[in-house]
Amino acid sequence: MLDSLLPPLNEHNLPYPDTIHPIVVHFVIAMVLFAFVCDTVSYFTRNPKLAEVSWWNLVFATVSIFIAVIFGQIEAGLAEPYDAAVSTLNLHSILGWSLSGVLAAVTGWRYVLRLQNKPQLPTPYIVASVALVGLVIAQTYLGDLLVWVYGLHSVPVVEATRGGQL
Template identity: 65%
Template sequence: MFEYITSLNDHNLPYPDTIHPIVVHFVIAMVLFSFFCDVVGYFTGKTHLFEVGWWNMFVATIAIFVAVIFGQFEAGLAQPYDLAKSVLNMHTLLGWSLSGIIAAITAWRYVIRTRNPQKLPIYYLAAGLLLTLIVGFQVYLGDELVWVYGLHTVPVVEAVKDGMS
């Protein structure tokens, strides 16, 4: 069992595949769905959707910290080559920033919910739109790391092991 934990596979990971993307997709979906529910609830008057938005943000706040921890661990094992380093650094910085931003927006949402769960200020929706845009940019960076630079893909891991920098 310990040899499985301490040895790295052909993806340069101690487990079968990357966990960060799995967890982070939950965060992405929950943040976007929360914003969607809030906007629909605001403009249609269906305030029960605010409760759906709240719980999605609450769970996203917990999940983003799990995503960041696995992302940090997997980034450390990625052994990025020079071209990928700047994108990985930006993705890392934005990931840590998003964990704080999402936590702050969720805390704000909690205060709004305790004061009046049937109302949502337009400023909160504006913050949700900004958060959605930031998440979109973060998704772009993550996609670039996988689909352009190939981090944790077998050919890139092999090339790095063979001396590519």
């Protein structure tokens, strides 16, 4: 009965035309990296306008990462990963949830710093931003493996899975 209420899955094993998670997550990646660049330049040049640009990028990245995680979970559930991809997909999922918490915490910290209206960001915050960028890079690598090595949601892999070849 429940199957009749759900839309049919297409050749990507999705109920919609193509994956949404990568589209949203690329905004998150770009905004976090750009926020880091703005904060770093602001730190060395003492330009408060760049710190403001960084703040707004972090806010939108934080909202966007939760959207990315939700679609990531939906698409991971529909992926039907084969044995070789399971551990990478699980690690990517765990790191995605963790990264959303870390990003929210860094954004919260940045909000407190913004309220204090200090002329320069503290060094520990810059160090935390470096760690955040490192997590984003690691997560991006895992996502790249899932798409470009394991081919999740690609038509040939979906067909092979449906045909019992994987």
